[in-house]
Structures are given as structure tokens and as C-alpha cells.
Amino acid sequence: MHLDQAQQGIDQAVAKLGDTSLSEQTIVEHLHPLFSRVLSRNKRTNEIYLSNHSLGRPLDMVSDVVQTALDGWYDEIDGVWGYWLEARDRYRAQIARALRWPDENAVVPKSSAAQGLRAVLNALPSTCLKIVSTRCEFDSIDFVLKSYAHKGRAEMRWVEPDANDMLQAQDIIDSIDESTDLVVVSMVCFVTGQRVEQIERIIERAHACDAMVVLDAYHAFGVLPIDFGSLGADFIIAGNYKYTRGGAGSCFLAIHPRHLSPEGGVPPTDALFPIDTGWFAKQDPFAYQRNEMPAFAAGGDAWLEATPPALTYFQALPGLMLTNAIGVDRLRAYSLEQQKALVDALAQHQVSPRLFDQRGAYILIETPDGHEATKRLKEVGVNSDARPLPRSGSWVIRLCPDLLNTRAELEDAANRVSSVLQRI
Numbered sequence: 001m002h003l004d005q006a007q008q009g010i011d012q013a014v015a016k017l018g019d020t021s022l023s024e025q026t027i028v029e030h031l032h033p034l035f036s037r038v039l040s041r042n043k044r045t046n047e048i049y050l051s052n053h054s055l056g057r058p059l060d061m062v063s064d065v066v067q068t069a070l071d072g073w074y075d076e077i078d079g080v081w082g083y084w085l086e087a088r089d090r091y092r093a094q095i096a097r098a099l100r101w102p103d104e105n106a107v108v109p110k111s112s113a114a115q116g117l118r119a120v121l122n123a124l125p126s127t128c129l130k131i132v133s134t135r136c137e138f139d140s141i142d143f144v145l146k147s148y149a150h151k152g153r154a155e156m157r158w159v160e161p162d163a164n165d166m167l168q169a170q171d172i173i174d175s176i177d178e179s180t181d182l183v184v185v186s187m188v189c190f191v192t193g194q195r196v197e198q199i200e201r202i203i204e205r206a207h208a209c210d211a212m213v214v215l216d217a218y219h220a221f222g223v224l225p226i227d228f229g230s231l232g233a234d235f236i237i238a239g240n241y242k243y244t245r246g247g248a249g250s251c252f253l254a255i256h257p258r259h260l261s262p263e264g265g266v267p268p269t270d271a272l273f274p275i276d277t278g279w280f281a282k283q284d285p286f287a288y289q290r291n292e293m294p295a296f297a298a299g300g301d302a303w304l305e306a307t308p309p310a311l312t313y314f315q316a317l318p319g320l321m322l323t324n325a326i327g328v329d330r331l332r333a334y335s336l337e338q339q340k341a342l343v344d345a346l347a348q349h350q351v352s353p354r355l356f357d358q359r360g361a362y363i364l365i366e367t368p369d370g371h372e373a374t375k376r377l378k379e380v381g382v383n384s385d386a387r388p389l390p391r392s393g394s395w396v397i398r399l400c401p402d403l404l405n406t407r408a409e410l411e412d413a414a415n416r417v418s419s420v421l422q423r424i
């Protein structure tokens with residue numbers, strides 16, 4: 001399936017939803033047919049999938065779209081590169097649209113969020129960065145920062161969550177001072193699902209101290225409306241593995257245009273410029289000219305790297321197209337309705353989830369043993385996961401409904417969850 005056909009199929013299905021808020025009836029009628037493969041698996045296995053905050057479920061067309069990209073390789077050999085690069089540009093454009101940013105060149109594909117973070121760390125002029133981050137960052141980000149600190153490339157100031165495992169914006173703000181080079185913080189914390197409040201104030205404080213900000217938007221991208229321009233963060237890292245249904249390896253780094261050079265060229269040595277680089281970041285790479293000094297491409301292309309992994313764009317595009325066609329505002333409203341439906345259904349079984357007012361796309365249930373709980377839930381056909389809270393270390397099960405979960409399924413899930421929790 002060609003990308004134009006994929007876009008057309010998605011647009012036609014979404015048009016049938018109308019312009020109003022999403023309802024289960026219209027979703028089942030018009031969107032579920034796009035997911036017949038994963039939905040038929042539900043029937044086969046009797047499993048209720050509530051790990052949508054982890055690996056998002058793919059549209060049927062993903063395999064056809066990837067197949068066409070591969071067929072091009074067989075049929076046209078190197079002639080397929082035009083189509084592969086078109087997919088990369090569409091990928092960048094879809095992400096820019098989801099960030100409400102008009103310049104798709106400000107979005108650079110990366111294979112992981114960690115890769116995006118490392119590109120920023122290596123691009124900053126200081127050789128030992130003073131970094132403020134929190135104990136609530138995802139393992140990958142936490143590990144990268146600790147590795148840099150261990151090598152003497154960073155000095156870390158870690159912000160602890162409060163006694164309830166909640167991050168307080170003021171604690172982050174108070175940790176930033178004139179010595180800070182960089183602040184790395186999640187928009188939504190990966191364990192608790194807490195939406196970090198007053199992100200704008202954190203960014204303002206960092207900028208007032210001449211520090212830059214990397215926002216990890218992994219649990220916000222496709223969940224909460226994000227406006228890259230008005231946020232003003234210097235960088236956003238995120239990926240499509242979860243809510244935008246793009247599978248593994250399809251991540252990105254967005255760079256605020258104030259850090260991009262419209263003309264490109266050789267940057268001053270003490271400027272911000274990437275060294276995680278390759279020939280696709282060169283000015284006019286296909287001219288095969290070599291200069292003694294590195295002359296970077298204009299705009300965000302300066303942050304591209306080497307020969308790109310083209311197939312991941314095809315894998316990720318249908319999910320991104322669907323997210324943008326529906327619109328994150330509508331998805332968010334529907335997600336909150338579904339979370340409420342799940343909470344109400346659990347309450348009927350005397351299960352009280354831990355709920356934050358400001359949260360992302362999932363709810364939490366406390367449990368004494370996360371490994372045991374998720375194993376037992378799997379046995380009764382509920383696919384979920386659990387993580388230890390960052391401060392207390394107690395376990396929470398994470399349950400995330402999405403467009404493919406019906407209310408009947410959520411009621412069934414609540415029943416199954418309560419039967420398991422009574423036995424732990």
C-alpha cells in the first residue's frame with residue numbers, strides 16, 4: 001500500500017466520525033475495521049489489552065505499507081531511495097503537525113529517546129555539563145545521565161519527588177541556578193502518569209539562568225495537546241512506540257528553531273552544534289564535496305545523521321496519520337472518559353485506583369508485588385504492567401485503555417482485576 005493510499009484510507013474513516021467528540025459507537029463502526037488483526041487476536045486469546053501506554057497497537061495497514069516500501073527495493077533497487085526519503089519527510093511533517101509546529105525540518109528522526117538526548121548532550125559547548133533532572137525520569141534517560149556523570153561529562157543535581165511520589169514544579173525550579181547548563185524533565189512521569197505542572201515556569205526559570213531544557217514528551221506525545229512554539233522548550237524528545245502506534249525505533253528530537261541556522265554552514269566552535277552526525281547533515285550531501293571544516297545543512301537538517309533507517313518511517317506513519325487525522329484534543333477527551341469508565345467499573349468491585357488530577361493516559365492500582373500481580377493478571381487475560389514508585393518503592397499496576405477498548409471490555413477487565421487483587 002502506497003503512503004497516499006494509507007492517508008486516504010485513514011482520512012475517509014476519520015471523516016465518518018464527523019467533527020464532534022468521539023463516541024464508542026462511531027469508533028467501533030469506523031475505526032475498528034482499521035484494526036481487524038489486533039481485534040481478532042482479542043477474540044482468539046480472550047485477552048484484554050490495557051498496556052496501550054507501553055506498546056501501542058498497530059493498524060492493519062502497517063504491514064502493507066512496509067511491504068510496499070520493501071517491494072520498491074526489489075523492483076527498483078537503488079531507485080527506491082526517492083520513496084524512502086519521501087517517507088522520512090512525511091514522518092517529520094506528521095510529528096511537526098502533532099507538535100503544532102509549522103517547520104517539519106525542526107524534527108529530526110532518532111531511533112530512541114536516549115539517542116535524542118545524547119545528541120543534545122554532545123552538542124552543548126561545555127565538556128562537563130551541570131544538569132538538573134529528576135528521580136522520575138525513564139530508565140533510559142536516567143541511565144544516560146548517570147553514564148555521562150560517571151565519565152566526568154556531567155554533574156547531576158537530582159530532584160526528588162515528594163512523600164507521595166509526586167514531582168513538585170517548585171522543587172525543580174529551586175534546583176536551577178546560574179550554574180545550570182541543562183534541565184531534563186518529563187512532561188508526564190512514566191511510573192505515576194503524573195503530568196508535571198507548570199512546565200512553562202520551569203522553562204522560564206531555566207532560560208532566565210541561561211540554561212536549556214530538554215522535555216521528555218514520551219508519555220505526552222499523542223496524549224496531551226503539545227504546542228512546541230508556545231512551550232518554548234529548547235528540545236523535545238519522544239517516540240511513537242506508545243500512543244501513536246508506530247512501533248520500536250521510531251523516535252525523534254525536535255529542536256527549537258532559535259537553535260537552527262537558516263543558512264547552515266560552519267558553526268563557531270563554541271556554539272551549539274551536533275557531533276552525533278553523518279553525511280546526511282552536510283550541506284548538499286550529494287555533491288560529494290569535502291571541506292576541511294564541517295559545513296552543516298540549513299535548519300534542522302543539520303541535526304540529521306548518516307544513512308537513515310528508512311523502514312521505520314513506513315512502520316510509524318499510519319499511526320501518526322491516524323493521530324493527526326482524529327486530533328489529539330479529541331483523543332484526550334475520549335481517553336479521560338475511558339479512564340473514568342474503568343475507574344467506575346473498578347469501584348463497583350471495591351478497587352480504588354490511585355488517581356492524579358493532572359495525569360496522562362493511564363490509571364494506577366497499588367499492589368504489594370508488581371511482578372506477581374502482572375503475572376496473575378496475564379493468567380486471567382488482562383495485559384498490563386507494573387513499576388515501582390520512584391521514592392517509596394511500592395508497586396503500582398498501570399492500566400491504559402485506548403480507542404480499541406470498549407466499555408464492555410473495561411467492565412470485564414475490572415471484574416478480572418478485582419478477582420486477582422483479592423488473592424494477592
Ligand SMILES: Cc1ncc(COP(=O)(O)O)c(C=O)c1O
Nearest residue numbers: 112113114138140190216218219
Ligand atoms: C518517559 C519515557 N521516556 C523515554 C522512553 C523510551 O526511551 P528510549 O527510547 O531511550 O528507550 C520511555 C519508554 O517507556 C518513557 O516512558
